[in-house]
Structures are given as C-alpha cells and as structure tokens.
Amino acid sequence: MTSTKNNGSSRRVKRRRTGININDLAERAGVAPATVSRALNGYTDIAEATRERILGLAVELNYQPSSRARQLARGRVETVAFVLPVNSRNTHDPFLSDFLDALASALSARDHDLLVATVRDDEEEIEVYRRLIAAGKCAGFIVTNSRDNDPRICLLRDLNVPFVVYGRASSDAPYPHLDMDNEAAIAGMVDHLFALGHQRFAYVDLEEEATFARLRRIGFELGVSRNALLDDNVAVVRVPHTSAGGQSAIATLFDGGNSHRPTAVVCPADVVAIGAIQAVSARGYDVGRDVSITGYDGVPLGAYTAPPLTTMSQPTREIGQQLVDILFRVMEGADPAQFDAVMMPTLVRRSSDGSPTLVEAARALP
Amino acid sequence: MTSTKNNGSSRRVKRRRTGININDLAERAGVAPATVSRALNGYTDIAEATRERILGLAVELNYQPSSRARQLARGRVETVAFVLPVNSRNTHDPFLSDFLDALASALSARDHDLLVATVRDDEEEIEVYRRLIAAGKCAGFIVTNSRDNDPRICLLRDLNVPFVVYGRASSDAPYPHLDMDNEAAIAGMVDHLFALGHQRFAYVDLEEEATFARLRRIGFELGVSRNALLDDNVAVVRVPHTSAGGQSAIATLFDGGNSHRPTAVVCPADVVAIGAIQAVSARGYDVGRDVSITGYDGVPLGAYTAPPLTTMSQPTREIGQQLVDILFRVMEGADPAQFDAVMMPTLVRRSSDGSPTLVEAARALP
C-alpha cells in the first residue's frame, strides 16, 4: 500500500538548513571528513592526538552526527519497533509505562531508538508491520500479546525480519520468545488455595484470543487434576478481560443455583479479580474469609483494593530488558530457535485469600 | 556529550543490502529515478499514464521508499519525540496506552513516526532532549508533566525546536500548550460537594513538582472561598502522588484529634482517592454516606472500587490528538504564542460521594 501523499498542491518542499555537519567540523579541525568519521566511531587507524582534538571540538560545538545520514550510509537501521494493540484492552496496560521504560532504556544503552506504533484491529496491524518493514523504519520488532498461529509471527519470519515475542503462539516452527510460565503459575495458585483448605473452586476464563489466556486455563485444569478436585466442585465461567467481566463472572457463579457456590475464585488477571472482589463484597461476603479471590499480573492498584489482592506478580521491567537482549542476539545473527526462556511469576500474598473457615456462614447468607 | 561508541574492536561494519530501491523500480519501469520520485510524491509535472504505471509497479513490488533516505534528501525529519518521565510515578500512567494511541494515530495520519524515550531524573532528561535534537532524530516534541519554570521548555525555546506542552508552566514567555482547567475542575468539585450539603472539607495536596498539583490546590482554595467555607472546617494534608499517599492522608485526617473530621475529602488524583477510600473503609466508615471522597483523572479502575469513585474525567484521547494538531501548526511556522487552549474535565458521578446525612453517626464511630 504505497502511500501517495498527494497533498493537493504540487509545490516542492523546501530544504531547511540544519545545524553543523561533518564537513564543518572537519574544516574547523583541519582534517578530512573521513577522519572525523574515524575519530567519532572509534576506529584505530587514526592518531590518538588527532582523535582527541576532533572529539574535543565535537563536544565544544555540540556536534552529533545526523542519525539519518549515518544509518543510510551504514545501511543499518538503529530503531526497534513496538506495535501496541489498543483494541484488546489492557493486557499489560498498567505496566505499560514500566515496560516501555525497560525497552527504551535497554535500547538506548545500545544506541537504538524505540518507535511506537499503535493499532486497533488485526488487519491494520499486519499492514502496519508491512509498511514499517518496507520503509526500512526499524531493524526489528518487539511483539506482545501473541495469539495462536499469530499472523505477525508468520509475516516476520517470512520476511526474515528480526523479532522477539513476549508470549508463546504455538506455531509450528520455533521462533525467539520469552514467556511467563502461565500454566505453572495458575496451577501453583490452585495448589496454594487447596493447601489453605479450599475444595470448591471457580475459574474465570478470559474471552481473549491471546495464548496466555489458554495457557492459564490449562494451568487451572492442571491444578484441579493434580489436587484431585471433584468435578462437581469446579466451575468455569468465561468473560471479557475487564473488571466488568469479573463482576459478571461473580453474577453467574453466585446468583444462579446456590448449590455449588465456590469458596475460591481464581482469576487470570488482576483487573478481572478487582471486578470480582467488588461484586462479591457487594453481595455481602467477606472476601478473604468467606470467599478467596486471587489475581494474576501484580498491578500496583491491587495493593489498594478492599481487601488487598493476592496475586501472581510479573517482573515487567525485567521482561522488557530480556526481550531487548534476545532481540539483539537475533539481530546479530544468533539462531532464533534457541531463545525460549520461561520465567516464573512470584506469589504476592495480600489479604484476598485465606482458609475457608467461614464456609458455612457464607452459605447461610442470602 | 558525543557518544564515542568504541565497541572494543575496530572492525568496520559491513553494509547489508536491503530490499528493492528506487533505481530498481525505475529500471523496471523504464524511466529515470527522478520520474519515480515524481510519481510517488504526487508532483504534477508527470504524465498521468506514467504515474499510474509506476504506482502500479510500486504496489506490485511492494516498494516503499526508504524513509531514512527520503528524509535525508528532503532535509526534513518526520518523527516526533515523546519523552516519558518514569520517575514521578504515573501522572497519566493509567491512560498512557490511550495517550500513546492518540499521539501515534494522529502522527501516523500525517506520515510521521512516534519516538518514545524514557528518562529517570531531571538531568538525564535535559541531556536526552539535547541529544535527540543534535542528532536530528525528531522534528518536534510532546512535553508532558510540566513543572514551573520547566528547563525543558527553556531549552526547546532557546534551540528553536518545535514543541507543545501538555500543562502550564508559568514561564515568562508564552509557549504553545494545552491544558485541562485543573483549577476550575477542583473548584467545581468543591461546589458539587457543598451543594450536597458538606461543610467540613479536606484536601489531599500532592507532593509533586508538576504545575497541575499547584493549580489543583488553588482550585480547592477557590472552591473554599467562593462557598464561604469556614477556615476551621477546612484541612489540607500533603502526601505523595500514590495510593499509599492517599492512605496516609486519611491517617492524619482521621486518627488525630477527632474534632474536625471532614465529611468530604477532595483528592486531586484517582490513585490517591483509591488509597483514601480503602483507608476510610478500613476505619469502619461508609464511603459515600458517612464520608464522601472524590478523585480526578477518570482511571478505568475507578469504576470498580468499593464504592465506585466519583471523579473528574479527562478526555485523554482528545488531548493527545489536539497536542499533535498544535505541534504541527507550530512546525508549519504558526506563531507559537497563540496556542493556549484549556479544556474542561467532566464530572463523572459514581457512588463515593453523597449528602452527609449520616454525619453524626460517623462522628459517633471509634
């Protein structure tokens, strides 16, 4: 989709003289531009004295080589793109700032820039990727929110563009990625609640295409089976990945037949858990005593709900850094297949979980 | 600070042949590169037939001119930078994704890119600005979180770089900006609570250098005076811009002498209000009946606190769009002094406020 950019008029754009350039500097230093380039880029075939003179002059004049020109000449691009989907609300919304910070700092340490593009629907998304690649705007991509058989991953692999994915996407061929152990984390949460004495569980599944949603549900099932929970004591509802979703999950779980009301509600996302806490409290239960509710993510606000939320917390910042590390290895030509790290979130216990001591009292309620 | 980038070795970087370029396309089309350029850029001195042939070929070959080369040749930069401070937690944290989306879309509509850099402390910040400018990495800046006498604004003005500020900074000279009417909004909130019957107010001031913190406090004072509240009935505490800050504000307000416990607590930020709600509830009060608590921002999670938070909501997306609009006007040479729009947030009433009917009951509590 070549953008024609016909701005109506046919007037040509006039050139604007920018600041000082390499020729100016060379002239001032009494050397050839090539020598300035050598000095600035740390090459060795230049006298130390000359280098220092040039470097000094560069600081003095606040000279900074034009990154555009440099990259053009080098035939390299020193930019990494992060395409942020804003349709599927949040996912890492609350961490976005941390995540961006991790990416940007790690990139900046390597003299690279971070290009951020946003995108609403999937078709636009793939189109944006295409355009960014064709226009040579970036050397690689950070991909998040991976779906099963993700078209972006196929595209990037086909075009042989470096990338790294946060999350897994159950593709046939391997690709570089980093993921949380969603499965083990949720299963571990079930273990934890089981150890507290819970028997009747509910899981709030996410209406979300992303792979992590599937993996977390599998983790729940794993926890159910390895703790030998009775089928009758296990309920699963499926709702949108929002606080409102959490509320409606509670509605279906608690307002229907009251036979198998759960004492433990496992939510695969904090925002959902927060909605659930609100809905359960509104029904007169004491969250953390009558009913345990747990989340996943570790959003800051989770510490300030009533009661504060017990959750699985992800090391957002570290994730960002590692992603960049991996991406650079790939850009340097390392075998992409070797990157498949999995990190474990940590259980942060606050007060939304506890032993189901008051189960009967809870049952007796409206 | 010229980055020397001596990567140890002195090996030269090898050039990597990128995809198809304008010469290839020209050859295929049987024309000169200049003609291709004309065709793609919508100039009129080219036969319509030729243009269409070239355009067709471009789509077919998925040709997209190298943005680096194009910008170098044009002497223009089609990138706008957004430097995100991650030290002073949040400010627009919860909206970051919306805000970025607004910026990125508005920029993309004008064929510009969004460069995001993050920065921890103030010195680093000014250094980053310098570097971005000297290296010609961006044509303009979006500045948020403005402080009084903001050094960034001075720098940008001195260097004559286009920029637009979200927020005001009480500088001597005028500069292009857009702001919420913080003052009127908070004053309006006081009016609202006063109309509900509240007499005893508390304001949670922010330990924050940013101008908006000052303006909101002034707004509170305005509300106090125009509703003729008694000095004895007004308290102000100053805390960090976090939920923990909100909690500690409540501690000082409620745990001291119980003589002048407020019935209305005005918070200038939702995160703070959420901490306050939690702390007030924990002390056995019924928020919304015994005590009214209000926020400012309109964070999504505010709808799911217990009770849901009444707040002043900012149109994040629109703000982003307008900022970009203004920035482009400035880049096109419009007089920067003329841009000083002020927008009004809207009151979103949920359930954390109400008439202080139960005041006496509240007083009787512990």
Add this chain to the structure above:
DNA sequence: AGGCTGGGCGAAACCGCTTTCGGATTTCGC
C-alpha cells in the same frame, strides 16, 4: 642507502532518495 612495512590520513565512491536545471517533444496561437 635503499627497499619494505605500516601507521595516518585524504580523495572519492556510495547509501537511497529529492530536486534543480534544462533538453526534447507536443501543443497552441496566429
């Protein structure tokens, strides 16, 4: 002393695109 080696640097080509300038056709006015 002369040849060899290699460190230090300049000249020039090039990265991929834009834009000026002017040449070659057409088209048009009279």
Add this chain to the structure above:
DNA sequence: GCGAAATCCGAAAGCGGTTTCGCCCAGCCT
C-alpha cells in the same frame, strides 16, 4: 506553417554521513 509556450522526463548535484582505496611518509631492517 512557424515560433513560443507547455508538458514530460533525464542527468546530475546534493542531503550528511561511512568506507574503500591508495598515497605519503616515517621507521626499521639489511
């Protein structure tokens, strides 16, 4: 039917860097 204007397009000179190539001039060896 002819000169002038208009139209279309190619050649070439940049944009601001990097990198190759090779020159020049020590310094070293024999």
